[in-house]
Amino acid sequence: MKITLSVIKADVGGYVGHSESHPDVLAKAREGLAKAKQSGLLIDYHVTKCGDDLQLIMTHQHGEENEKIHKLAWDTFVEGTEVAKSLKLYGAGQDLLSDAFSGNIKGMGPGVAEMEFEERKSEPVIIFMADKTSSGAWNMPLYKMFADPFNTIGLVIAPNMHVGFTFEVHDVKEHKKITLNAPEEIYDLLIFIGAPSRYAVKAVYSRETSDIAAVSSTQRLSLIAGRYVGKDDPVCIVRSQGTFPAVGEVLEPFALPHLVEGWMRGSHHGPFMPVAIPDSIPSRFDGPPRVTAAGFQIADGRLVGPRDMFADLSFDRARQQANEIAEYMRRHGPFEPHRLPLEEMEYTTMPQVAKKLEGRFSDLK
Numbered sequence: 480m481k482i483t484l485s486v487i488k489a490d491v492g493g494y495v496g497h498s499e500s501h502p503d504v505l506a507k508a509r510e511g512l513a514k515a516k517q518s519g520l521l522i523d524y525h526v527t528k529c530g531d532d533l534q535l536i537m538t539h540q541h542g543e544e545n546e547k548i549h550k551l552a553w554d555t556f557v558e559g560t561e562v563a564k565s566l567k568l569y570g571a572g573q574d575l576l577s578d579a580f581s582g583n584i585k586g587m588g589p590g591v592a593e594m595e596f597e598e599r600k601s602e603p604v605i606i607f608m609a610d611k612t613s614s615g616a617w618n619m620p621l622y623k624m625f626a627d628p629f630n631t632i633g634l635v636i637a638p639n640m641h642v643g644f645t646f647e648v649h650d651v652k653e654h655k656k657i658t659l660n661a662p663e664e665i666y667d668l669l670i671f672i673g674a675p676s677r678y679a680v681k682a683v684y685s686r687e688t689s690d691i692a693a694v695s696s697t698q699r700l701s702l703i704a705g706r707y708v709g710k711d712d713p714v715c716i717v718r719s720q721g722t723f724p725a726v727g728e729v730l731e732p733f734a735l736p737h738l739v740e741g742w743m744r745g746s747h748h749g750p751f752m753p754v755a756i757p758d759s760i761p762s763r764f765d766g767p768p769r770v771t772a773a774g775f776q777i778a779d780g781r782l783v784g785p786r787d788m789f790a791d792l793s794f795d796r797a798r799q800q801a802n803e804i805a806e807y808m809r810r811h812g813p814f815e816p817h818r819l820p821l822e823e824m825e826y827t828t829m830p831q832v833a834k835k836l837e838g839r840f841s842d843l844k
């Protein structure tokens with residue numbers, strides 16, 4: 480059976496500030512998606528949140544970029560915005576960059592990760608959701624899952640993974656894409672994806688079967704809007720087991736709270752902290768950036784789950800390390816590399832300050 484898994488998310492209002500989602504907004508979204516399930520448009524759905532982002536996880540048989548599914552998500556976000564406005568939640572409707580839906584939700588503000596696949600005999604998937612960071616945050620974890628034998632031993636000892644995986648990489652600034660094969664092109668791959676503010680891994684495919692293994696949302700809100708509108712807070716879907724990395728290999732990269740862009744005012748580097756879904760409440764300096772993981776078994780399109788994958792003691796050390804790194808980074812205050820380089824900061828006063836002081840600059844002798 481061919482099914483499509485669509486994860487579409489948006490920040491339609493924060494509670495309190497940008498730290499969390501309000502239960503009434505989630506309840507409204509559940510109402511809308513329940514109707515869509517009743518009408519047969521969706522096979523199943525799960526509504527959750529990551530920090531101030533509302534996450535719609537949906538299964539159906541209409542393929543990727545389907546107008547009806549995208550419209551359903553858009554309408555759900557508009558309805559959520561109404562609730563957010565009535566509660567005067569913070570930044571109500573902040574990710575809805577357009578007034579009217581026009582066929583495809585991409586480019587309109589919300590983040591989208593979708594994949595269509597033939598459901599296997601057993602189909603474990605993990606949906607990663609992040610708050611206070613941008614789409615390049617998945618680059619290192621996806622590289623480790625699908626190309627690093629120190630993370631994924633299956634690449635070395637599982638016959639059906641040994642040929643490796645193909646990475647589709649997007650240049651989010653030039654709107655170009657390239658496909659590279661691991662393991663033989665990993666040095667070429669890394670020169671791009673090691674620069675995650677510009678190059679983001681969009682998808683990964685098995686070279687054994689050509690099946691889709693992972694897909695991420697690569698929208699950069701600030702590039703769509705041409706101005707600061709919040710960090711992308713991306714999502715990523717990963718299929719697991721069999722010809723794909725095992726669940727433990729998929730989760731393992733997050734044992735390292737690596738540094739990502741985002742955090743306060745989308746203008747800082749901070750550690751990516753893996754947390755249980757209820758703990759995605761970025762509060763210290765609006766962070767540190769969080770990642771949650773919802774695991775499902777898909778059964779004829781039904782979403783059996785979620786299991787809250789980071790609600791596990793074995794990630795305590797990563798959280799503790801993340802908090803130590805957060806403390807260390809915070810001591811840098813307004814200095815790089817805590818503060819992002821000039822061209823990556825989402826907020827800046829540089830043009831005004833430079834203009835004000837223009838006359839006081841003189842040439843170096």
Ligand code: F6R
Pocket residue numbers: 496497570611612709710741742743744745764765
């Ligand atoms: C970062 C984020 C927050 C806000 C900050 C200021 O992605 O959402 O850190 O940037 O709280 O928000 P405003 O400018 O809305 O007061």
Ligand code: MG
Pocket residue numbers: 490492493496497531570573709
């Ligand atoms: Mg927000």
Ligand code: MG
Pocket residue numbers: 490530531532610611712
């Ligand atoms: Mg957010």
